Amino acid sequence: MENVTVFDHPLIQHKISILRDKNTGTNEFRALTEEIAMLMGYEALRDLPLQEVKVETPIETCMTPMIAGKKLAVVPILRAGLGMVNGILALVPSAKVGHIGLYRDEVTHEPHEYYCKLPDPIELRTIVVTDPMLATGGSAVAAVDFIKQHGGKKIKFMSIIAAPEGLERLHKTHPDIQIYVGHVDRCLNENAYICPGLGDAGDRIFGTK
Ligand code: PRP
Ligand code: URA
Numbered sequence: 672m673e674n675v676t677v678f679d680h681p682l683i684q685h686k687i688s689i690l691r692d693k694n695t696g697t698n699e700f701r702a703l704t705e706e707i708a709m710l711m712g713y714e715a716l717r718d719l720p721l722q723e724v725k726v727e728t729p730i731e732t733c734m735t736p737m738i739a740g741k742k743l744a745v746v747p748i749l750r751a752g753l754g755m756v757n758g759i760l761a762l763v764p765s766a767k768v769g770h771i772g773l774y775r776d777e778v779t780h781e782p783h784e785y786y787c788k789l790p791d792p793i794e795l796r797t798i799v800v801t802d803p804m805l806a807t808g809g810s811a812v813a814a815v816d817f818i819k820q821h822g823g824k825k826i827k828f829m830s831i832i833a834a835p836e837g838l839e840r841l842h843k844t845h846p847d848i849q850i851y852v853g854h855v856d857r858c859l860n861e862n863a864y865i866c867p868g869l870g871d872a873g874d875r876i877f878g879t880k
Contacts, residue, residue: 697878708758748802751872755801794822805833808840
């Protein structure tokens, strides 16, 4: 699929396997979520624009590339997307951070918005939306809808585990955005949880339930 990257890097696969393990505790789960986001971010940000700047080395003055402007926004989908933010900020510490609050109705599995705050000028920024789980795709589609309604244009969506149906739905609804996923799992179960998945990402990151 054009605009869809599924990572096959052994480090990412290894870390995802530890996340899946129900015996992995909150502390390790958080650390791994951040590390995976950083590894994915390294690849997802390979098209950041550069500009030549003048630098004096101890030897001579030269023109050398640096990232142009400070126009990156990381936008986690609350709550679980928060777990990926520091991984991206480790790569680009000057990035601004927006938030989109969505929760899935437990019965209908439809997303409901409860918060949205994006950094200005959103239309000029490369926007990285983070959420570890892409299940039905409802939350991801709604988040990208909101960002576009607020003027966002260059959008990347980053997710650690995707269900095939959620990935297809997001890609079909928003074919212009770049999607990065760590692994595509088998299917959704009757509660719209990803199988084999890792359970409820928000609960595992924050130690709830
Ligand atoms: C989870 C997850 C995604 C969403 C994915 O969030 O973090 O946002 O479900 O499901 P979907 O693709 O079917 O929309 P949840 O609603 O459980 O909220 P939480 O992050 O606050 O736990
Ligand atoms: N949200 C999660 O946290 N996990 C799933 O498997 C599906 C949605």
